Every structure is written in C-alpha cells, then in structure tokens.
Amino acid sequence: MKSCWMRRSFCSASRPGLILACVRSSRLSTERLRNMSTSRCSSRVASSLEGEWSTKQFYIEYNGFLSNHLSHGVIALDRLGVEEKRIGQFVRAYEKKLEPASEHREDSEDTLPKFGERKQYYQLVDYYEKEIEVLGCDGAITKHFEKMAHGLCGSAFHGLIHLGYGYAAGANRLVAEGLAYLHHSVIPMSMDFEEWKRNGWETEIVDATSFDEYFDSIGKAVGSLPKAKLQVCLDEHLEFHRGSFQNRMRTISKFSLGDIDLAGKLVCSPPHAEWIVDALMKLFVATCTKDSCDFFLLHGVTSAWALAQFLHLVPNKKYAHYCFMNAILGVYVVQGFKPVDTGRIIDTCDEAPNWDTIKAAILAEDRDEHAFKMLQIAYERFHTTSQANPNMKPVHKQAAQEIPNLKYNFAP
Structure with missing residues (x-):
C-alpha cells in the first residue's frame, strides 16, 4: 500500500509549475454497493x-x-x-x-x-x-x-x-x-455548476485509473495549497471568523476560494464512489496520533460515506466529487494543515482482535455518536471492499481500533 507521497508530509512545500493534464471527461461509475445503501x-x-x-x-x-x-x-x-x-x-x-x-x-x-x-x-x-x-x-x-x-x-x-x-x-x-x-x-467552497461548465473544468480533471493514483492526487492537491497565503488570510480576518470552524470556512469561501479551486483541480476523478470513502478514511488514519484525531477530518469520512449512498443519482458525478474534495481541502486549511503521517498506516490485517471484540468494546459505552458512525463505516467497508480496491481492509480495521482512545482536536 505504499504510495509516492508516503515518505513526506502533506505539509511539504508545494512545487511550482505543476502541469494540469487535460483529458477526456468520464463519469464516476453509476454502480454502488447495494449493501452500503440498502x-x-x-x-x-x-x-x-x-x-x-x-x-x-x-x-x-x-x-x-x-x-x-x-x-x-x-x-x-x-x-x-x-x-x-x-x-x-x-x-x-x-x-x-x-x-x-x-x-x-x-x-x-x-x-x-x-x-x-x-x-x-x-x-x-x-x-x-x-x-x-x-x-x-x-x-x-x-x-x-x-x-x-x-x-x-x-x-x-x-x-x-x-x-x-x-x-x-x-x-x-x-x-x-x-x-x-x-x-x-450552504457555504460555497467551489464554483456553482453553471460556472464550472462554462470554465471547461470537467475536461481538465484527470480520471484516476487506480486507487493509489487517486489517493496520491489528493496529496498533490494539498501540497499545492499556498499555505502561507491562506494562513495570512485567516489571521487578517480573525474578527470575521472568531476562531469557529463554521466562520473559518466562511472566511476561506469569501477571501480565498480561488486558491481552493486551483488545488481542487488536481484531484483525480475516481471511477468508484467507494474510493472516496476509502481515501478519506486513509487520510483520517494518517492524521491521527496515538491519542487524538482531527474532529473535522473525521467528518470527511462520514460525509464521504453519506455521499456514496446517493452519488448514483447525481447527474454530473464528476462535479459532485469536485465540490466534495474542495470542501475537504477547505477543512484541511482551517484545521491548521494537520501533519499527515502515512507511515503509521498498517499494511497487514491481523486476525486479533476480531470484529466482535472491537465492536463490543466501542458499543459498551455511551460514546460521542461520531465514534459509532466511524465504527459502522469501517465495519461495512471492511466487509464490502470490492476487487477494485482490495488492499484497504487493514486501514478499515485500524480506523475502528483508533476509536476507543481518541480525543478530538479542533482548530485553534
């Protein structure tokens, strides 16, 4: 499961002169996992x-x-x-x-x-x-x-x-x-659909042919974000957002939306809705420490799963995915550019503890409901991973095992 950016942090400096490939448009697959949405x-x-x-x-x-x-x-x-x-x-x-x-x-x-x-x-x-x-x-x-x-x-x-x-x-x-x-x-973190079509961006977004290519493209997008410029934007408009997540997102939407759009253009379009869920779960695990996680990147997992339930109904799936990933990039910015340690992601799936043990430990207590949703998604994804992306099972199990020890980190 090693990828080309596992040896470096998402926080590494962006490289100038990234070339945006222009390829023919294709739709996200209309297939969905029936047991994910029934x-x-x-x-x-x-x-x-x-x-x-x-x-x-x-x-x-x-x-x-x-x-x-x-x-x-x-x-x-x-x-x-x-x-x-x-x-x-x-x-x-x-x-x-x-x-x-x-x-x-x-x-x-x-x-x-x-x-x-x-x-x-x-x-x-x-x-x-x-x-x-x-x-x-x-x-x-x-x-x-x-x-x-x-x-x-x-x-x-x-x-x-x-x-x-x-x-x-x-x-x-x-x-x-x-x-x-x-x-x-609604807080705009993308162009609306009509503007997106007029600008011809649908033809400029590359179609991923493998999960690793898709996941790596997220890393490239994050690496291209102008970190210093975006941080200055947040600092200069402190009175506008007063530190809250909601208003920090509004600040980026109002003053730096173009920077998010340019970075979002680098994220490949996946052929399967399930890849979105797996990529966000992998990102979540990579941003956890031994005793904490990023609260709003956790929402990236649950919202990716939610989107996957009905994405087959959306007329332009590539646009919906673009909007979602722009929003995730916005979260990454307002949460302070969390370090991503992809080296902590495990490659093998041990039999112990088994899922019954993991579920029992988490469900025994009245936890914050986000823990239950993460468990549900990790459990379902582990048991429904298709041949299109068979190597994610260790990550699904690792995500579930993180839950009992996690405390939530919020942006400063």
Missing part, C-alpha cells in the same frame, strides 16, 4: 426515524451551530445490528442536549430562503417533502442536490451527512430534512 432498519426504528427521532421533535441544531446527530447515530447503531434496547439507551442519553422543535418554528415567508441564509428550516423541510411526494426521494435528489453541492461543507457537512444517512435508511422524512439542511447551510 435499508437495514427494523420497523420500530424506521417508524421512529420518521417521527420522534426526526426534527419533528427536536430542532436540527442546538446551542447555536451544533448539529443534531440523533438520527445518524440511530442509523449507524441499527446497521451495526445493535438491539433496539441499546439504541433506546443512546437516544435517551443524546436527546437531553437537544432543543424542542417548537422553539424554532417560524412563520412561512412568500418565497423560499436563498441558499445559506440559515433561516426558515421548517419551511424548507415542508418544501422538500412536497418535492419527494411528487418525484420520490431519488427524483428529488437528482433535481436538487447538484444545485447545492458547491456549498455542502456548511454546518460542518451535516446537511450532506443527514441526507446520506436518511437515504441509506429509506427514510423519506430524513431525506427532506437533509436537503433542507443543505439549502439552509
């Missing part, structure tokens, strides 16, 4: 996801910008085969910090809010529910996601995550909520 929810869980565990009961955010992860945690636990009693235990512990929906309902306005205005969430949910009634979930995603993809990093990717988990569970209400939260939270 609903596994029991009837009790499915019913609750449409009702008391949706944002009908609790608002999509709490304590300001923090996102409601209740449904994601429930779906992850259910996909792991956890008993309903244990899921109920998680719900009771989690819902204590949530805010009642009744405190956040606003009178509807004559027109829908613009993307990223962060208002009228429930009016947006009603709108997307009606779209789903007419078009179905697949049709609604096909019609609307591409319009919002340029800003999918808003609210720390949670609109995307909510949408993907809801779609994987077959929960129409959650799909509507995910589309609404995306609409509500």
Whole structure:
C-alpha cells in the first residue's frame, strides 16, 4: 500500500509549475454497493426515524451551530445490528442536549430562503417533502442536490451527512430534512455548476485509473495549497471568523476560494464512489496520533460515506466529487494543515482482535455518536471492499481500533 507521497508530509512545500493534464471527461461509475445503501432498519426504528427521532421533535441544531446527530447515530447503531434496547439507551442519553422543535418554528415567508441564509428550516423541510411526494426521494435528489453541492461543507457537512444517512435508511422524512439542511447551510467552497461548465473544468480533471493514483492526487492537491497565503488570510480576518470552524470556512469561501479551486483541480476523478470513502478514511488514519484525531477530518469520512449512498443519482458525478474534495481541502486549511503521517498506516490485517471484540468494546459505552458512525463505516467497508480496491481492509480495521482512545482536536 505504499504510495509516492508516503515518505513526506502533506505539509511539504508545494512545487511550482505543476502541469494540469487535460483529458477526456468520464463519469464516476453509476454502480454502488447495494449493501452500503440498502435499508437495514427494523420497523420500530424506521417508524421512529420518521417521527420522534426526526426534527419533528427536536430542532436540527442546538446551542447555536451544533448539529443534531440523533438520527445518524440511530442509523449507524441499527446497521451495526445493535438491539433496539441499546439504541433506546443512546437516544435517551443524546436527546437531553437537544432543543424542542417548537422553539424554532417560524412563520412561512412568500418565497423560499436563498441558499445559506440559515433561516426558515421548517419551511424548507415542508418544501422538500412536497418535492419527494411528487418525484420520490431519488427524483428529488437528482433535481436538487447538484444545485447545492458547491456549498455542502456548511454546518460542518451535516446537511450532506443527514441526507446520506436518511437515504441509506429509506427514510423519506430524513431525506427532506437533509436537503433542507443543505439549502439552509450552504457555504460555497467551489464554483456553482453553471460556472464550472462554462470554465471547461470537467475536461481538465484527470480520471484516476487506480486507487493509489487517486489517493496520491489528493496529496498533490494539498501540497499545492499556498499555505502561507491562506494562513495570512485567516489571521487578517480573525474578527470575521472568531476562531469557529463554521466562520473559518466562511472566511476561506469569501477571501480565498480561488486558491481552493486551483488545488481542487488536481484531484483525480475516481471511477468508484467507494474510493472516496476509502481515501478519506486513509487520510483520517494518517492524521491521527496515538491519542487524538482531527474532529473535522473525521467528518470527511462520514460525509464521504453519506455521499456514496446517493452519488448514483447525481447527474454530473464528476462535479459532485469536485465540490466534495474542495470542501475537504477547505477543512484541511482551517484545521491548521494537520501533519499527515502515512507511515503509521498498517499494511497487514491481523486476525486479533476480531470484529466482535472491537465492536463490543466501542458499543459498551455511551460514546460521542461520531465514534459509532466511524465504527459502522469501517465495519461495512471492511466487509464490502470490492476487487477494485482490495488492499484497504487493514486501514478499515485500524480506523475502528483508533476509536476507543481518541480525543478530538479542533482548530485553534
């Protein structure tokens, strides 16, 4: 599993004069792993996801910008085969910090809010529910996601995550909520689709022929980022972002979007949606230390998995991938250019501990729900890796084994 950039950090200086290859466009594969996206929810869980565990009961955010992860945690636990009693235990512990929906309902306005205005969430949910009634979930995603993809990093990717988990569970209400939260939270980290087409970038993005080529292209993109310039941008606009992740992303969007776009152009387009998940998991593992991880690069894994659930529905998959990777590059910048130690990634998969032992250790405690989602994704990817990328199993298992000892690192 060695790649050409494993011996150096992502933080190494960018090399001038990188040549952008211009090749013919191809679409991401429309195939998806059926067992990654088929609903596994029991009837009790499915019913609750449409009702008391949706944002009908609790608002999509709490304590300001923090996102409601209740449904994601429930779906992850259910996909792991956890008993309903244990899921109920998680719900009771989690819902204590949530805010009642009744405190956040606003009178509807004559027109829908613009993307990223962060208002009228429930009016947006009603709108997307009606779209789903007419078009179905697949049709609604096909019609609307591409319009919002340029800003999918808003609210720390949670609109995307909510949408993907809801779609994987077959929960129409959650799909509507995910589309609404995306609409509500847009922070542009890419050109919109029409500008992207006009600029001809679709033909300038190379199509990866191997996973290593794809993963290495992410390294090249990060290496090309003008680190000093971007850090100066953040420092100069400290009053604008006040140190929070959300506003740091807004700062990059407002003042340095062109730098992200140029770097994002270097990321190859993968032929399989699963490669996106594996690449982000590999990056996550490489940025962990023995006792901590980057909280928002962890979101890169869960949002990549979420995107993979419905990417087959997006008309221009190459554009959706470009938007997603631009957002990841933005995260890497605002999180302080985390060192990436690819040498800590293991190449072999030991039999011990087995997955039952790993799962039992993690599920025994009421952990932050991000741990449950990472476990669910690592477990599923380990057991569904196709022949297109068979060497990732050790990384999947390593990611799961990191979970019990992790503390989350946030940008300064």
